[in-house]
Amino acid sequence: MPEIGSKVFWRKVSGEVVFVTPESVGDVVVTTAEDDAAFYPQLRDYDFDKLGVIQLRYQQYKQDFEQAAAYWVNPVTQKLEFKYKDSGTAEPDFQKPLTEQVSELRTRQDSTEAALLALMDTTT
DSSP, rough: OEEEEEEEEEEHHHHHHHHEOOOSSOOOOOHHHHHHHHHOGGTSSSOOGGEEEOOOTTTTTTHHHEEEEEEEEETTTTTTEEEEEESSOOOOOOOOHHHHHHHHHHHHHHHHHHHHHHHHHHOO
């Protein structure tokens, strides 16, 4: 069954996300940003030269969107960043998606474990 992820429309100058299209599954059609502007009333009043669009994979960052207190697109990197709900009193900063951070940590952990195993093999 075909799956299409959300599109994130954001202001190029500020990084403010102005609209996120819903995901689609099943009998779906891939649309352009111009198609979306004509279809979604939330996008009709925007100058598309001043908006950026990020096409996400189906369910990409699903958990991040659910857990985030806020999100924006960093205008410099043009990547989504999230601010997560925090029980502490300090205001959390925007950061890359936790799903990406966990993936990077797993990769580093695997590399560290492999290095330790190689080191242990050379010392025995």
